[in-house]
Amino acid sequence: MSDLNLTLHVWRQRNAKSPGKMVTYKVTGVSTHASFLEMLDILNEQLTAKGEEPIAFDHDCREGICGMCSLMINGRPHGGQRATTTCQLHMRHFKNGDEIWIEPWRAEAFPVIKDLCVDRTPFDRVIAAGGFITANCGSAPDANDILIPKESADDSMDAAACIACGACVAACPNGSAMLFVAAKLAHLHRLPQGQPERMHRTQAMVTAMDAAGFGNCSNHYECEAACPKDIKRDVMALMNRDYAKAALASRDRETKSDGSG
Amino acid sequence: MFARDHATARGIRVTEFHMTWLVRYARSSIGAKHIMAVTGLLLFLFAVVHMIGHLQMFGGRDMYNTYAHFLQSLWEVKWPVRAGLLVLLIVHIIVALGLVAKNRAARPERYAKFKPVVSSAAGRTMAFTGLAVFAFIAFHIIHFTVGWVQPEAFHTLDAEKRWDAYSMFVIGFQNPAIYGVYFAGMVLLALHLGHGAASWLQSLGLRHPKYPVDRLGPLIAFGLFVGYMAPPTAVLVGLIRMNGVG
Amino acid sequence: MLKLDARVPGGPIEQKWANARFEMKLVNPANKRKYKVIVVGSGLAGGAAAATLAELGYDVACFCFQDSPRRAHSIAAQGGINAAKNYQNDGDSVHRLFYDTVKGGDFRAREANVHRLAEVSVDIIDQCAAMGVPFAREYGGTLANRSFGGAQVSRTFYARGQTGQQLLLGVYSALERQIGAGKVTMFSRTEMLDLVVDNGRAVGIVARDLVTGAITSHAAHAVVLATGGYGNVYYLSTNAKGCNVTATYRAYKRGAGFGNPCFTQIHPTCIPVSGDFQSKLTLMSESLRNDGRVWVPKSKTDTAKHPDQIAEDARDYYLERKYPAFGNLSPRDIASRAAKEVCDEGRGVGPGGRGVYLDFRDAIARDTEERIRERYGNLFDMYERITGENPYRLPMRIYPAVHYTMGGLWVDYQLQTTIPGLFCLGEANFSDHGANRLGASALMQGLADGYFIIPYTLGDYLARLAGVNSAIASPTSSAFAASEDLVRARLDRLMNVRGSRSIDSFHKELGHIMWEHCGMARSAESLKTALEAIPKLREEFWRDVTVLGDRDSFNQSLEKAGRVADFLEFAELMCKDALIREESCGGHFRVEHQIDGEAKRDDDRFCHAAVWEYAGEGKEPVRHVEPLAFENVKLATRSYK
Ligand SMILES: Cc1cc2nc3c(=O)[nH]c(=O)nc-3n(C[C@H](O)[C@H](O)[C@H](O)COP(=O)(O)OP(=O)(O)OC[C@H]3O[C@@H](n4cnc5c(N)ncnc54)[C@H](O)[C@@H]3O)c2cc1C
C-alpha cells in the first residue's frame, strides 16, 4: 500500500489560560500500517525539523488499556471505530488526501492543559468519593469463602473494563459523565462484596460527579456508542434505580449517630 | 412527614424540618432525571387518556358529547386534575430549563466538528420541542377550553341541551388553518415523545436488556400522533361531518 | 563503598518471614501519622504500598507521571497472577511455587525472598477478591484457574485478558479511598528527577510538576521507589511510552546499588515491527501458544510466498522439531531465541524478514473456528486491528520483543536499597525472578511487595529512627537546594543544546544498538561494539539534540529528552554487566556459553547477583557481588527437550 499525505486541522492551545485555535498542517509519507498516534509522531517529527513546537497529546500504553489517549477525530471520540481507542486506530482506515479534524475532549470538567491534553482528574475525585470497597489490607477472608456466580462475575467484569478515557463525556451532547460513574458502580454492585456500601457509594459518587461540573444525562446513548470498551447503557439504568433507593429510602451516612452527640 | 421532634440542649422540644435530603435529591443530576421521568410519564399518560377520549368522535355526536358532559360534570375531580396537570407541566418545564442551562455550561466550548451517531434529532431537540408543545398546549386551552379562538363555535348546545363539543370539534377542524396548527403541534409532540415515551424507563432504572421496550419509543409516539390526528383528519376530509359520521 | 548485607533472617526457610516479622520494631500507633513516607509509582507495587501504609496511619505522598494513578503500566498485564492456593487440588503448594520460581529464574534469585513471595501469594488473592476484583469464576462460584508459562499446575488467577487492569483498579480504588480520606496526597503528572540523600539517608525527592514545569522538593522519613521496568532502553518494547529508568537511575547515582542490569526478558509472541514509524510493540498473550503452531518455511526462497502456497512438508515447525517434549510451549527465553535463529538464517516472514508464523489452521480444523473464537476472540480482534490481517484465514505473524526487566535496584530482605531509608518495590527492584521471570509472577511480586511486605519492613525502619522530629529533613535544607540546582541545570542543558536531531531519532538509534548487541543473544564482541557506540551516541545527543518548547511549562519533549538522556547512560551499564557475566542464564544468553544451542550456566564463577556502584561522573562503576546460596532447591540445569 502506498503512503498517505494528509491535511490535519489540529487544536493548538499554549496552556489553560490562553485561547486556542485550529491550525492546519500537512503531513506526508504516512504508512497505512501506522497507528493514528504514530501518524501524529510523524507529524511531530516533521514539525520539530522545522523548529515548530510539537503537538502535545496524551498517550502511554498505546495498546488500548491505560485510557491515557483521547482525541476527537472528525467529530467522533477515538475516531469512531467500534470498540477502539485512538492508539489502536490505524491509518489504513484513511485515504490519501483526507482532511482530518483533531480536537481535545471538550467539557467544562475537563479543561485543556495544552493542545490536545485535558485534565481528567475529576474522574479520580469521583472514585475517591466512593468508588471502592472498604477492605483494609489483611482483613480479607479466604477468596473462596464468598461464592460468586459466574454470571455475576462476568457482568461485573463487563463494567469493570472501563479505562476512564473520558470518551463518554466527550461524546455526550451534554458533557455528562454518567457512563463512567455508572460503570464503576455496576462493577462493584454486581458483586457480593460491593453490597454493604451500595447505597452510600451511589449517593457519594453521584454527588461528587455533580460537583465536578459534568452535564446531565438525557438518554442519548452517544456515550455507549463511543465507549472503546463497549460498556452498555444498562449500567446507567442500575445507577438510576439505586440512586432513587439511596436518596429516598435509605439512611444517610451523615445522620448516623452513636449517641455521643 | 418531614417534621421531627427532638430535644434541644435546653430540653425544649422543637419541631424542625429535615428537608435537606429531599432538596439535595431534587437538585442532584439523577434526582432531576427522576423528576423529569415521573412528571413526563404522568403527562404522557394523560395524553394517552386524552387521545382515547377524542377518538370517541368516531362514535358520533351523542357518544362524544356524553363523554364531554361526563368530564365537565365531575368538577370535584376536574379542577384538582387540572391543577395537578398544571403543576406537573410547570415542574417538568422548570426542571428541564435548569438541566438545559447545566448541560450548556458543561460544554462551554463547542467542537469544530461533532458527529453524534446514535442519538436522534428528536432527542437532542427536546428543549425546543418541549417549549413548542407548551405553546401549543396554551393555544389548545385557549381554543377549546376557554373558547377564545372560535367563540362562535363554543357555545352551541346539542339536542339534549348539553354543551355541543362535537360541533365545536367539527367546526374547528373544518378550518384548514386550525387543522394546520394542530398538525404542527402533534408533530412536535410526537417528536418530543419519540424520545420521551420510553426514556423514562431508563431514567427510573426500569429498563431491562431482556425487554428492550425502550426501542418502542418512536413507535409509541407515532401511535399517539395517529390517534390524535385521526379525528381532525376525518373532519377535514369529510368523514366526520356536522350531521354525523360515515 | 557499598555494603551488601542481605539481612536474611535466621531459621529454616519456612520460618524466616515469621521470624523476621516478630523481630521487627513497631511504630507507636499514635505516632504513625507523624511519619511522612514518599512513594514514587502508583502501579501494583507503589499503589498498594501507598494505600496500605496510609491504612496503617502513615502520612503518605504518592507520585506518578501519568494523569491518574490508575494508568500505571501494570494496567497492561493480560495473562494472570500466580498464587499457591492449590484450589485445583493438582499438587500445588507454597513450596512448589517457590521451587518453580527459583528454577525458572535459572538460580539467580535469593531463596529467602522467593519463599516469602510464595507464602504471601495466597493472601494476595484473598485481598483482591475482597476489594472487588472480578476474577474469573466457575459456574459454582469458586475461583477459576488456568495454567501458564509452562507450569505443571493450574495456579494462575485471571480476569479475562485484563488481569493487570483489574488488579490495578483494585489497588487504585484503595489508594483513592485514602486520598479521599486525606491520608495520601497524590501528585499525578509529577516526575521524580532526583533522590535527596542527607547524612547517608534518603530524605526526600525533587520532582517536576509536568503541567507547570515547577521544580519542587518533598521531604520524608523514607522514600519508596516503585517505578517499574526499564525495557524502553530498547526503544521498542511492550512497555508503555512513558516507562523509564530515570527514578532508579537517579537513585543509583545517589548511591543505590543497581542489581543485574543486563537481565531482561524477551517475550516470544508479539506483533512484529511493521515499519520505522513503529512506536511500540504489542504483546499477544502467551496463551495463544496452547493452540497455535509456530513455523517458518524450510527454504529461504519460500519466505515471500503466500502461506497457503507453502506445502506441509515445506514448513519447518522448528519448536516441535527441536523441543519435542515442550514443543510450542517452550519457555519464553527458549522460544524467543529459536525465532531469532530462524530469522537470522533468512527464513523469517513478513516485512524485513523479522517474523515467524503462529498458525491456527490445525486448531481450527480440529476444534472449529467457533471454539477458537471463544478462546481467543479478543486477541484475534486486537491482532486484526493492528495488522489489518484476519488471523482466522492467515497465520499470525509474531516476533519476540523486549517485555520485562529482571534487573533493578538491589534490595535486601527488607526491600531496602543500599541507601538507608530508600526502599524499592515491584519491577523496579532487582527482583525475585533471578535471570528469567515466569509468566504471571510479576503481578504477584508487585502486590506482595506493596500489600504485605513493605508495610512491615518500612515500619521497622521508621521505628528505629532517632525520633520523629529529628529524623526529618527540611525541604529548604542545603541537600534539597543542591539537588534542585542540579535538576534545573540539567533541564537547562537539555533545552540549550538546540541541535538539529529529534529526541526520538536518538532513542531509536539507541534501541537499535541495544537490540542488536545486547538483546536476545549477546557476545563479547557485540557488547564491545555497543560499548563503543553508546558513548558516541550520547556525546552526539548532548551536542545535537533539539528540545523545543519551554522549561517552565507543560513540555512533553523535555520529559522525553530527560528519559532518553538517562537511557543513554544506563545502556552502558547494562552492556558492562552483560559483558562481565560470562555465562548464559535465563534471559541472558551469551553465544560463547552454550551446549548444543542451549544456555550454559557457570555456577562456579557467577552464582551471584552483580551489584553496580556509581563511582562518579566519567569514572568506571564498581561491580560488587552478593553470593547466592541454594540450600533448599538444588542447583540443576534447566532442560525442556
Ligand atoms: C504487556 C504486558 C503484559 C504483562 N502481562 C503480565 C502478566 O500477565 N502477568 C504478570 O505477572 N506480569 C505481566 N507483566 C509484567 C507486569 O505487568 C509488570 O512487571 C508489573 O505490573 C510492574 O508493576 P510495577 O508496580 O512495578 O510498575 P508499573 O505498573 O510500571 O508502575 C510504575 C509507576 O511508576 C511511576 N513512575 C515511573 N517513573 C517515574 C518517575 N520518574 N517519577 C514519578 N513516577 C514514576 C509510573 O507513573 C507508574 O505509576 C506484563 C507486562 C507487560 C508490559
Ligand code: FES
Ligand atoms: S494510549 Fe493507553 S489506551 Fe491509548
